[in-house]
Amino acid sequence: MSETRQRKTYDPTSLERRWQERWAETGLYKTDEDESKPKHYALTMLPYPSGDLHVGHWYPMTPSDTRARFMRMNGYRVFFPIGFDAFGLPAENAAIQRGIQPREWTYSNIERMRVQLRQMGAMFDFDSEVVTCAPEYYRWNQWFFVKFFEKGIAYREEAPVDWCPKDNTTLAREQVIGPDRRCERCGTPVIKKNLAQWLFRITDYAEELLDYSNIDWPERVETLQRNWIGRSEGAEIEFQIENYGPVEVFTTRPDTLFGATFFVMSPEHPAVEQITTPEQAEDVRAYVERAARMSEIDRTDATREKTGVFTGAFASNPANGEEIPIFIADYVLMGYGTGAIMAVPAHDERDFDFAREYGIEIRTVIAPPHWDGEDLEEPYAGGGTMVNSDGFDGTPSAEGKERVTAWLEERSAGRAAVTYRLHDWLISRQRYWGTPIPMIFCDECGIVAVPEEDLPVLLPEEAEFMPTGESPLKLDPDFYNTECPSCDGPATRETDTMDTFMDSSWYWYRYLSPHYDEGPFDPVRGEKWLPVDQYTGGIEHAILHLLYARFFTKVMRDLGLVDFDEPMTRLRNQGTILGPDGQKMSKSRGNVVNPQEYVDRFGSDALRGFLMFIGPWNEGGPWDGKGMEGVSRWLRRVLTLAADESSGGEADPSELPRRTNRLIKKLTEDLEAFRFNTSIAALMEHTNYLLAIKGRVEEDAWHGALRSFVTVLAPFAPHHAEEMWAESGGEYSVHEQSWPGYEEALIRAEEITLIVQVNGKLRDRIEAPADISEEAAKVLALESARVRPHLEGKELRKSVYVPGRLVNLVVG
RNA sequence: GCGAGAGUGGUGGAAUGGUAGACACGCUAGAUUUAGGAUCUAGUGCCUCAGGGCGUGCGGGUUCAAAUCCCGCCUCUCGCACCA
Numbered sequence: 022m023s024e025t026r027q028r029k030t031y032d033p034t035s036l037e038r039r040w041q042e043r044w045a046e047t048g049l050y051k052t053d054e055d056e057s058k059p060k061h062y063a064l065t066m067l068p069y070p071s072g073d074l075h076v077g078h079w080y081p082m083t084p085s086d087t088r089a090r091f092m093r094m095n096g097y098r099v100f101f102p103i104g105f106d107a108f109g110l111p112a113e114n115a116a117i118q119r120g121i122q123p124r125e126w127t128y129s130n131i132e133r134m135r136v137q138l139r140q141m142g143a144m145f146d147f148d149s150e151v152v153t154c155a156p157e158y159y160r161w162n163q164w165f166f167v168k169f170f171e172k173g174i175a176y177r178e179e180a181p182v183d184w185c186p187k188d189n190t191t192l193a194r195e196q197v198i199g200p201d202r203r204c205e206r207c208g209t210p211v212i213k214k215n216l217a218q219w220l221f222r223i224t225d226y227a228e229e230l231l232d233y234s235n236i237d238w239p240e241r242v243e244t245l246q247r248n249w250i251g252r253s254e255g256a257e258i259e260f261q262i263e264n265y266g267p268v269e270v271f272t273t274r275p276d277t278l279f280g281a282t283f284f285v286m287s288p289e290h291p292a293v294e295q296i297t298t299p300e301q302a303e304d305v306r307a308y309v310e311r312a313a314r315m316s317e318i319d320r321t322d323a324t325r326e327k328t329g330v331f332t333g334a335f336a337s338n339p340a341n342g343e344e345i346p347i348f349i350a351d352y353v354l355m356g357y358g359t360g361a362i363m364a365v366p367a368h369d370e371r372d373f374d375f376a377r378e379y380g381i382e383i384r385t386v387i388a389p390p391h392w393d394g395e396d397l398e399e400p401y402a403g404g405g406t407m408v409n410s411d412g413f414d415g416t417p418s419a420e421g422k423e424r425v426t427a428w429l430e431e432r433s434a435g436r437a438a439v440t441y442r443l444h445d446w447l448i449s450r451q452r453y454w455g456t457p458i459p460m461i462f463c464d465e466c467g468i469v470a471v472p473e474e475d476l477p478v479l480l481p482e483e484a485e486f487m488p489t490g491e492s493p494l495k496l497d498p499d500f501y502n503t504e505c506p507s508c509d510g511p512a513t514r515e516t517d518t519m520d521t522f523m524d525s526s527w528y529w530y531r532y533l534s535p536h537y538d539e540g541p542f543d544p545v546r547g548e549k550w551l552p553v554d555q556y557t558g559g560i561e562h563a564i565l566h567l568l569y570a571r572f573f574t575k576v577m578r579d580l581g582l583v584d585f586d587e588p589m590t591r592l593r594n595q596g597t598i599l600g601p602d603g604q605k606m607s608k609s610r611g612n613v614v615n616p617q618e619y620v621d622r623f624g625s626d627a628l629r630g631f632l633m634f635i636g637p638w639n640e641g642g643p644w645d646g647k648g649m650e651g652v653s654r655w656l657r658r659v660l661t662l663a664a665d666e667s668s669g670g671e672a673d674p675s676e677l678p679r680r681t682n683r684l685i686k687k688l689t690e691d692l693e694a695f696r697f698n699t700s701i702a703a704l705m706e707h708t709n710y711l712l713a714i715k716g717r718v719e720e721d722a723w724h725g726a727l728r729s730f731v732t733v734l735a736p737f738a739p740h741h742a743e744e745m746w747a748e749s750g751g752e753y754s755v756h757e758q759s760w761p762g763y764e765e766a767l768i769r770a771e772e773i774t775l776i777v778q779v780n781g782k783l784r785d786r787i788e789a790p791a792d793i794s795e796e797a798a799k800v801l802a803l804e805s806a807r808v809r810p811h812l813e814g815k816e817l818r819k820s821v822y823v824p825g826r827l828v829n830l831v832v833g
Numbered sequence: 834g835c836g837a838g839a840g841u842g843g844u845g846g847a848a849u850g851g852u853a854g855a856c857a858c859g860c861u862a863g864a865u866u867u868a869g870g871a872u873c874u875a876g877u878g879c880c881u882c883a884g885g886g887c888g889u890g891c892g893g894g895u896u897c898a899a900a901u902c903c904c905g906c907c908u909c910u911c912g913c914a915c916c917a
Contacts (some may be wrong), residue, residue, distance in 0.1 A: 053901060240837085245912060353915080358917060361917095365917090370915085636846060640838095645845070652857080655856095701857090702847075702854090702855065709856090774852075781898040786852070818897090821850055
């Protein structure tokens with residue numbers, strides 16, 4: 022009585038709690054260190070401790086866990102750690118609102134989230150946890166910074182930087198988004214500010230970062246990074262300016278040099294002041310001032326009419342000695358190339374617009390195919406044949422690029438050059454809740470790094486962290502005033518903190534030995550586990566985090582810390598899970614889905630199963646919790662497989678071995694390829710089949726099939742599989758079983774449904790032996806009563822036979 | 834504007850040249866239950882004169898055979914955007 026009673030009251034949460042306790046007691050998920058097994062480092066992006074784990078965390082993490090479990094069952098020793106990316110603006114903003122310290126807020130959130138993470142029932146190795154705001158972690162941020170400084174990778178520079186007026190801090194170029202240049206965090210339009218800031222020379226690695234040949238990453242990420250790095254090949258060309266000297270331009274089209282009819286400098290170009298003639302000085306000054314005042318939004322609006330001012334000066338075109346007028350115009354940006362361009366209106370849309378506006382000659386120098394010799398009505402940016410270009414006339418433009426460049430090189434007026442859109446990584450932040458930059462300013466010695474033995478430079482515990490635009494740490498005299506490590510004289514500390522992307526650029530190394538104090542990670546552990554074999558996380562990190570991560574590892578390699586080039590061998594991205602309204606989940610929209618209510622009602626296996634089932638994992642999509650019922654019902658039905666009562670159905674019990682093998686094959690292939698939705702579907706289908714044949718299969722065969730099923734269910738629904746394993750007499754734990762193999766021969770059916778088509782249209786389905794001959798199949802087809810009417814009065818012209826599949830009769 | 838991805842029932846999706854709609858959600862009917870927002874069974878692309886006909890964004894093509902390959906277009910999503 023109590024038996025059946027218990028089954029009727031399906032209570033997934035207590036079932037799951039029971040097994041989670043058992044797993045914890047028995048240390049089931051302690052990392053396997055058995056070096057006779059091949060290693061597998063499975064990494065999922067670490068969460069930001071915002072307070073509550075939401076479905077946006079479950080969506081990437083639980084399928085990653087399924088994959089890690091699969092690898093474990095396949096005989097790998099698997100390392101699957103987790104941690105918290107704990108520094109950053111949200112902690113500060115939340116803390117400001119509540120009047121408590123960011124540390125307090127962050128750590129209490131971490132406490133909550135640790136509990137919630139355990140509810141997932143994932144095989145995380147919680148002993149390796151890393152919290153990036155802990156001194157034992159950020160000490161190594163500082164250590165890296167000093168190493169980077171010594172190597173010349175980190176440098177300080179006064180330059181116009183992107184500044185968020187709301188968050189009161191500078192931002193990396195990557196954190197400024199959209200055409201209207203808004204702050205990635207708060208959406209406020211950013212402004213330019215002149216500040217001395219620390220930067221990392223990521224541009225030194227631009228070329229290497231374009232090489233993806235040894236990693237298996239999604240093409241999408243590769244494309245995004247390539248576009249971001251923005252490599253352009255072309256030439257730097259010197260134009261002489263009388264009474265000034267040479268000024269360089271960068272162009273991707275040296276073949277159009279003879280068509281340069283004017284010259285444009287960015288308003289910020291250092292030469293502007295000197296070259297401007299007295300008559301033009303007033304106009305130029307007014308334009309420069311206006312450009313400086315203009316917001317970035319207006320400045321970068323591509324649809325805006327071209328404006329500019331003549332400087333009164335002329336530049337000499339090295340190709341033909343022509344003196345062309347020099348303008349300043351805000352469509353030329355100081356931040357790209359050399360900040361000056363040769364303008365070729367016939368072959369560049371922007372230059373064309375400008376020339377029209379200012380009545381400048383538009384000279385065709387590249388003849389489009391079938392050109393009639395007339396002036397061009399609109400700019401032509403494609404390839405063609407060089408014309409009006411002296412000795413180069415008749416040269417195809419592709420070849421012309423090289424020939425013109427070589428010719429310039431001979432005359433020392435230019436050279437082949439490559440330009441990148443990528444800028445160096447701006448590290449400094451004027452906020453409290455981050456890693457202090459370990460640098461000291463001394464009047465005598467200049468900029469001095471904090472010696473290694475003095476690290477970490479501790480972030481003061483009780484600080485005034487209200488953002489004022491100045492670094493909060495500057496207001497703390499105990500922190501700010503210090504001694505110079507080299508001359509012992511009075512000195513001051515750098516009061517900026519590091520961009521939090523610093524923290525996430527190397528955290529997976531720290532997981533290996535989170536408490537190691539002789540270096541950022543224990544090299545012995547590194548030897549055992551690095552690099553990461555499988556990384557999973559959101560596509561939204563394609564540019565920021567994932568580019569920095571690659572850069573960091575390359576610098577670490579050059580520092581002799583690691584001996585490989587890429588941090589993560591394989592990367593797979595999940596799509597974004599949206600709110601029920603199809604919008605991005607956000608607290609302000611109020612469409613954040615809290616997994617807790619679903620876990621309480623359906624259990625975590627149901628939630629993780631549902632998240633895998635709703636669609637292709639790399640596509641994401643809006644949340645619709647209704648579908649969860651289906652997954653929950655399925656899991657409940659799975660448990661009834663172990664019950665004694667038999668049920669009936671129409672399915673054929675003799676299919677059992679074939680279908681079991683087919684299931685194993687399907688899941689093996691799906692998991693390899695990160696296709697979770699079709700895996701769950703196959704498991705449901707198999708469950709339905711097992712229920713239909715239950716009680717009509719011989720005991721041993723049934724048990725074997727059930728054990729196979731439960732074994733392959735384990736990575737997907739770890740709690741339910743464990744329960745079923747125990748119920749069917751398996752020895753603890755199902756998660757220590759090997760992933761079963763399958764036999765191709767057993768998957769092949771003896772009977773097939775032969776499809777009969779007439780002119781490609783389905784006309785009949787006939788049961789036939791799988792190895793039926795073409796002749797026999799054709800006879801069957803021609804005899805079919807459903808087929809015959811479609812043949813009447815027509816001549817059989819041809820038949821096509823696909824073995825084991827179909828016959829197509831072609832008539833006419 | 835440039836680059837990438839996508840368009841299939843009422844819904845999420847499956848099928849990567851060979852049975853379109855697997856697996857679910859929802860819906861309909863029935864069974865069971867004191868009750869049910871539980872469970873089970875059957876049905877469920879559209880039209881239909883019940884023979885069939887039509888059907889994967891639109892138009893064309895290749896093929897014995899196309900959701901799938903090719904050409905042209907439309908729509909949506911994402912990224913970049915005066916990058917010389």
